[in-house]
Amino acid sequence: MENLLLKIGQNLFLIFGLMALGGAAIMVAAKNAVHSVMGFLLAMLAMAGCYLCIGAEFMGVAQLLVYAGGIVVLFLFVVMLVELSKAKEKGVFQRQTPFALVLAGAGVVGFVGVFWKTIFGTSAQEALTLAPGLVNQGEKLGNAQMLSRGLFAEYLLPFEILSVILLVALVGAVVLAKTERV
């Protein structure tokens, strides 16, 4: 039992990653749009778990707040606003689905072919392994502190530009979605 728990703890990232893949597959394959949103929610929650597993605590919590808390609810609202008839007359998938799947499969094969040595080769295994000791001041500062130093000191200008972009997007969304009666 303890052994099993230890194994689960060691492979937590793999478990969360497989959950994310499963959620993404549900999202793409589901016929009902609400089921798609639920698959999206599962994928986002599992991604938050992945972030936590690779030592980005702040990003994990931000993922939970932004995606699971905000974006999924927004999607659900729009699905319920828009999706009146569940049964579409022309089917869920595009006509050219086989071609697209073949193309995506070819992309996967090509990527794996090119990066075969990087991903599976023994020579690259050590160089790419995440080394926990590499984070120099991170261990004693903590993830959120370190991130805030980066964000508010080194990358202050992009951060401010991002806030302006968010404001523009807010105004744009209101303008786009309002009715034209006024």
Next chain:
Amino acid sequence: MPSMNLVLLISFLLFSIGVAGVLIRRNVLIILMCAELMLNAANLNLIAFARHSGTVAGQAFALMVMGLAAAEVAVGLAIVVALYRKKNSISVDEINLLKG
């Protein structure tokens, strides 16, 4: 701590599922969700490389990508709602005004 290979592989698979979803679905909402999934896969890569290099730049950039994704969703969903008012449908097959 997982190995870098695993992180890269999972992120790549998520990205390709997103690409496949954008290519094969007709529903605009699901296409938007697939775009979000692709952004998330890129975020996972950024965070993994930030961890790998021991700096914070990747995480800061991933946070900015997250904010941009939120803005994108807001505008995209507003466009979907406006489109639904106009066309009474959210299938991408109906959006063919540019085709003439």
